[in-house]
Amino acid sequence: MKNTTNMNDPIRMAVDAAGIATLTIDMPGKRMNVIDTACMKSLEALIGTVVDDPKIKGAIITSGKDDFVAGADLKWLLQDISRQRPAAELHATHTTVSRLLRRLETCGKPIVAAITGTALGGGLEICLACHHRIAARSPKARFGLPEVTIGLLPGAGGTQRLPRMIGVQRALELMTRGNHLTVDEAKALGIIDEVVEPGDLLAAATRWLQSGPEPVQPWDKRGFRVPGGTGFENPGASQLFMVATSMTGKVAGDNYPAPMAILSAVYEGTTVPIDAGLRVEARYFTQLLAGPVARNMIRTLFVNKQAADKLVRRPADVPASRVAKLGILGAGMMGAGIAYCSAGAGIRTVLLDRSTEDAGRGKDYSRRITKKDVEKSRTTAAEAEALLDRIVPTTEYRDLEGCDLVVEAVFEDRDIKRQVIGKAEAVLPATAVFASNTSTLPITGLAEFSQRPASFIGLHFFSPVDRMPLVEVIVGKQTTDATLARALDFVRQIRKTPIVVRDSRGFYTSRVFATYTNEGMALLKDGVNPALIENAAVQAGMAVGPLAVSDEVTIELIHKVARQSRLDLGDAYQALSAADVVQEMVERQKRLGRRQGGGFYDYPEKQKKRLWSGLSSIYPLAAAQPDVEEVKRRLLYIQALETARCYEEGVIMVPADADIGAIFGWGFPTWTGGTLSLIDTVGLATFVAECERMAKAYGPRFTPTEGLRRMASRGEVFFPADGG
Numbered sequence: 001m002k003n004t005t006n007m008n009d010p011i012r013m014a015v016d017a018a019g020i021a022t023l024t025i026d027m028p029g030k031r032m033n034v035i036d037t038a039c040m041k042s043l044e045a046l047i048g049t050v051v052d053d054p055k056i057k058g059a060i061i062t063s064g065k066d067d068f069v070a071g072a073d074l075k076w077l078l079q080d081i082s083r084q085r086p087a088a089e090l091h092a093t094h095t096t097v098s099r100l101l102r103r104l105e106t107c108g109k110p111i112v113a114a115i116t117g118t119a120l121g122g123g124l125e126i127c128l129a130c131h132h133r134i135a136a137r138s139p140k141a142r143f144g145l146p147e148v149t150i151g152l153l154p155g156a157g158g159t160q161r162l163p164r165m166i167g168v169q170r171a172l173e174l175m176t177r178g179n180h181l182t183v184d185e186a187k188a189l190g191i192i193d194e195v196v197e198p199g200d201l202l203a204a205a206t207r208w209l210q211s212g213p214e215p216v217q218p219w220d221k222r223g224f225r226v227p228g229g230t231g232f233e234n235p236g237a238s239q240l241f242m243v244a245t246s247m248t249g250k251v252a253g254d255n256y257p258a259p260m261a262i263l264s265a266v267y268e269g270t271t272v273p274i275d276a277g278l279r280v281e282a283r284y285f286t287q288l289l290a291g292p293v294a295r296n297m298i299r300t301l302f303v304n305k306q307a308a309d310k311l312v313r314r315p316a317d318v319p320a321s322r323v324a325k326l327g328i329l330g331a332g333m334m335g336a337g338i339a340y341c342s343a344g345a346g347i348r349t350v351l352l353d354r355s356t357e358d359a360g361r362g363k364d365y366s367r368r369i370t371k372k373d374v375e376k377s378r379t380t381a382a383e384a385e386a387l388l389d390r391i392v393p394t395t396e397y398r399d400l401e402g403c404d405l406v407v408e409a410v411f412e413d414r415d416i417k418r419q420v421i422g423k424a425e426a427v428l429p430a431t432a433v434f435a436s437n438t439s440t441l442p443i444t445g446l447a448e449f450s451q452r453p454a455s456f457i458g459l460h461f462f463s464p465v466d467r468m469p470l471v472e473v474i475v476g477k478q479t480t481d482a483t484l485a486r487a488l489d490f491v492r493q494i495r496k497t498p499i500v501v502r503d504s505r506g507f508y509t510s511r512v513f514a515t516y517t518n519e520g521m522a523l524l525k526d527g528v529n530p531a532l533i534e535n536a537a538v539q540a541g542m543a544v545g546p547l548a549v550s551d552e553v554t555i556e557l558i559h560k561v562a563r564q565s566r567l568d569l570g571d572a573y574q575a576l577s578a579a580d581v582v583q584e585m586v587e588r589q590k591r592l593g594r595r596q597g598g599g600f601y602d603y604p605e606k607q608k609k610r611l612w613s614g615l616s617s618i619y620p621l622a623a624a625q626p627d628v629e630e631v632k633r634r635l636l637y638i639q640a641l642e643t644a645r646c647y648e649e650g651v652i653m654v655p656a657d658a659d660i661g662a663i664f665g666w667g668f669p670t671w672t673g674g675t676l677s678l679i680d681t682v683g684l685a686t687f688v689a690e691c692e693r694m695a696k697a698y699g700p701r702f703t704p705t706e707g708l709r710r711m712a713s714r715g716e717v718f719f720p721a722d723g724g
Contacts, residue, residue, distance in 0.1 A: 011042040012064070013049065019057035020209055021050055022202070026064025033065055034073035035122045040096050042501065047100050051107040058209040061130060062114035067141075071121025074150065074302045079297050082721045091286040097122060097156040098278055101129035110215040114205040116198070120180070124191075125156035128165065131215055132208050133191070135183050136198040143186040146178035148258045150292030150302060151671070155285035159265040160277040164219045166190050167227040170268060175244045176259045180189050219274045230270040243345045255541050255671040261288055270278035292681045296673025299719065300663060303654040305497060311488045313500040313657070318485035321348050322493055327406035327428075329420045331393065332360025334437055340366040343390040345494045350400055351393045359393035366391055369466060392471035398422045405461055405490055409437040412560070417441070418449040425451050433486050435459040438562050439510045443476035443503045445568075453478040457487045460494075460507060462665055470664040476503045497664060499657035501646075505565060508658070509665040512675065514576065515642045515701075516560065516666070519635055520546020522698070527622030528631065530600065530611050532646025536631035541669025544633065547600035548609070554593030556602075559586045577701055584618060633690065634698065636678060639668065641691055641702065642673035647718075648707040655718040676718040684712035 006012075010033075012024045023046055025033045033039075050059050063069065080093065104111055113119075113127040115135040124143055127133050135141065145154040145162065152157055154175060163171040166189050173179070186192040196204045218224055260282040269277030288294050326342050328335045330351035339362060342349045353359040370384035392399065400406060406424050410416050417436065421605045425434065434456050436446050443551020447453035458474025471491045475484055485501070491498040523533045524547065534545030548559060559582050566573045585591050585599060591612065593599045601609040645663065646652045652661075672678040679687045688704045695702040711717075 005217040005664055009042055010039045011046055013046050015056060016590050016596055018210075019055050020206060021056045021059040023050075023059060023061045024064045025061070025069060031065075032067055033063055033123070033479055034071065034076075035069065035097060036073040036076040039073075040100075043097070044100055045106050050064070050109065050111075051103060056109065056213070056541070058110040058112070058197050060112050060114050060205045060209070061126060062202065062205070063116045065116065067117035068113075068115045068119040069121075069123025069126060070118065071123055071147075074298050078295065078298045078303050081289050082299075082719070084290075084721070085625060086161070087286050087290045090289045091282060091510060094155060094285065094289055095127070095282040098282060101126065101157055102275070102278060105131065105217050106220065107131045109216055110209055111204045112208050114201045115141075115192070116201065120144055120145055121154065122156050122253040125154055125161070127158060127159045128191075131213060131217065131384045132193050132205075134194040134196060134201065134204050134208065135186070135192045136201045137154060137183060137195050137406075138198070138275065139182075141183050142180040142189060143183070144178065144180040145175050146180065148176055149178040149297075151256065151291075151297040152261045152288050153258055153285055155281065156439070157278055157281065159262060159281045159284075160269050160274055161217075161219070162222065163230070163266050163270050164224070164226050168230050168270060169228065170267060172263065175262050175266075204493050204694060205476075214273075215311070226270050230267075244701065248696045255293070255669060256289060258288055261285075270453075292673075293671045296677045297670055298657070299679060300673045302672060305660055305664075307656070308499060308660055309492065309507060311498070313493055313498070313654075314488045315481035315485045319484045320480050321404075321489045323404045325403045326350065326490075327400040327403040328352065328425060329406065330409035330411075330437075331359045333407065333463055334461055334465060335407075335658055336362040336365035337463065337636050338437070338461055339363070339410060340369055340387075340466050341393050341494045341496070343387045347390065347493070349391050350403065351391055352395065352397065352399065354395065355392075356393070359395060359453065361394045361508055363388070364442055374464040397427050400424055401427050401429075403428055403432055405433045405435060407435045408462075412438060412440060412557075412564075414446075417446055421446070421449045433457065433490075435484055440506050440564070443474045444478070447476045447478060454480045455483050457483050458503070458507070459487060459491070462509075468496045468664070470509075470661060471498050471506055472509050472665065473498050473500045474503055475500065476506050488670060497660065498604070498651065499568060499661045499665075501657065502651050502653065504646075504649070504651045505568075508643075508651050509661050511646065511651075512639050512642045512662070513666040514558075514561075515555075516542070516635060517546045517550045518576040519638045520550065521581040523631065523634065524583055524600075524615070524619050525578055526698070527620060529621055530615055532625060532628065532631060534611075536628045537635050539628065540636055541671055542631040542635070543667040547611070551594040551599035551601050554590035554595060555582055555585045556560045556596065558582050577699055581619075589614070589618070634694065636672070637687070637691060639693065640675040640678045640687070641704065641708075644679065644705055644708050648705055679708075680717045680719055682715065684708065688712045 008028050010027045012026060013021055027033050027039060050056050100483045111130045112132040112134060113130040114125055115133060118141050119127050125144060145158045147154050170189060170584055183195055187195050194204060199658055260558055265281045265284045269280040325348045325696035327350045328339050331351050335351065339351045351362045352361055353362060366388060367470050370387055374381050374384050400719045407430060408417060408420055410420055434450060436443060436458050437460060439460055443458040447456040447480060450456045457479050460472035460474060462468035462470055473487055488498055506514060520533055524530055530547060534547055537545040562579055565658040593598045594603055598612060600614050603609050641656050647658060652658045655676045658676045663670055664675040668675055674682060687709050691702045691704040
């Protein structure tokens with residue numbers, strides 16, 4: 001076999017004596033193959049060779065890595081689209097692969113994909129353009145077109161080839177949801193033609209080429225029809241698109257343009273020949289690239305989150321560490337959830353509470369989760385039993401001996417925390433790190449109860465811990481870099497995403513989240529219809545309205561936090577604008593939240609919750625109601641503004657952590673990219689002007705910061721054009 005490329009090329013090509021070319025995608029220095037400029041240039045050159053060289057009779061496209069291709073290099077893509085180039089330039093650059101694949105599939109030579117492992121996004125689109133697809137059997141392999149999850153559509157022919165291959169309905173389901181398929185599922189749908197053992201992959205590809213296959217795609221043959229029909233001429237297909245459009249609009253609304261763009265590309269593209277369909281796809285793809293949503297989602301959900309997962313904030317000069325034994329003080333919902341995640345990561349976990357019954361109930365939480373996982377075949381019975389064996393419920397502090405780290409997760413009460421800190425430190429080794437899971441009490445103040453404040457840190461988990469990916473790591477005034485590094489190592493060990501913030505009351509996430517619930521109550525006090533408040537919040541992209549989420553965290557807790565802050569701060573305390581609403585609901589109406597029977601909502605048994613009818617008598621509706629966009633602005637902008645304050649005060653050290661914390665901590669809308677990305681998207685000057693307007697209309701809480709005014713005057717942004 002003759003090699004025509006060198007080992008450092010992103011794609012190597014070798015041609016055997018029978019004229020079969022093997023193109024091996026193997027990008028040097030990368031764990032997975034991705035599509036970037038170098039890959040595209042190499043692909044263009046080699047496709048040209050395959051097409052033009054008469055000695056080449058057919059080609060195999062495969063991978064030199066365990067997986068095929070994971071899609072586009074999102075960091076490269078982000079840097080490119082953050083430059084906000086003209087649409088024509090974006091179109092020329094990012095439709096290159098689509099044009100190359102079309103040239104490949106129409107070259108008159110048979111092309112087969114020999115797929116190792118996973119093929120996603122552009123990787124699967126390469127496979128779809130081949131005349132035959134053979135996958136190596138692997139339980140971990142996944143296939144799909146998940147571009148919708150980053151605000152895009154498949155832009156290398158996926159919206160045109162997949163419906164022509166498996167029918168419109170299934171293709172839309174996969175593309176608008178971003179679902180992944182196993183090897184067997186992809187084979188059953190017809191996306192994969194053959195599944196073979198890994199050692200037989202290239203031989204199977206060669207056998208297919210030697211069988212004399214016709215090198216023409218079905219959609220290039222005369223009389224081809226999309227399976228199941230499409231377009232306005234087919235009543236069933238027309239009805240499908242009508243239903244899909246309605247459902248997509250209901251779920252995505254105006255915030256997420258990608259799902260509707262996928263529907264449009266498929267509807268328009270499958271009613272015309274594929275070359276015209278590919279042009280339709282390219283137009284919609286370019287529109288999404290040029291818009292802010294894809295840029296925001298790629299930056300925060302993938303590029304910056306991946307950097308956080310890799311501990312980009314970790315002090316570099318501290319040796320790596322692992323927790324072998326963990327102690328958890330408090331077996332309530334938070335402590336039980338931390339225990340489950342830690343035991344699942346292989347850590348021996350001591351779960352301590354006041355009574356044997358309480359500690360046992362904490363372990364039962366893991367028992368319930370593992371039981372469901374076994375029933376749904378997400379784990380084996382043996383693995384579940386091993387996880388449970390690693391959780392040791394106890395009431396004895398001496399069982400904490402030998403712990404590398406302890407997480408305190410008791411009630412938000414200073415005196416209780418003081419007691420458990422002292423008892424735990426009495427038996428812990430001098431090298432142990434002590435972490436508090438407090439969500440509101442300053443870490444520096446709690447560290448005063450510790451005999452080793454340098455080893456004291458905050459690890460703020462979110463409920464339910466087993467499903468929430470974020471951990472807010474809070475650095476106290478005496479916390480050392482070594483302690484921070486070890487805490488971050490633990491967060492990565494249990495497969496969570498950390499952000500690092502400096503100590504303050506409410507830290508970052510609780511502080512900003514409080515402005516959301518407060519603004520919902522302020523709107524209520526202003527006479528805005530509570531249904532309008534809740535619906536506007538959901539339409540803006542928040543998972544739950546501010547009144548409903550106040551019920552979930554309990555209005556009583558909001559009241560207690562405010563009371564504790566007043567006691568701690570004295571004359572420096574500044575009450576939130578809707579503090580009187582909290583006081584009214586707790587002290588006079590005795591409506592404390594969902595767990596206590598009802599708050600802003602009633603919760604009738606076996607029925608959907610409904611807004612409490614008594615609200616209208618306490619807060620009568622104003623004669624003139626605001627439009628929904630104004631309610632959205634109030635709810636979103638107040639959170640973004642408070643984030644800017646946190647950044648200027650040094651609580652948040654880097655903008656990326658602010659956005660990650662907003663989305664993964666309390667569910668700020670993903671289309672925005674996060675609170676600071678929202679400000680960039682709106683534009684600093686516009687945001688400042690809107691805040692000034694709302695400050696005059698609704699109160700000084702909307703007054704923009706001096707830092708924002710300076711940034712606006714200088715034309716600055718939180719996230720520069722390099723995508724950082």
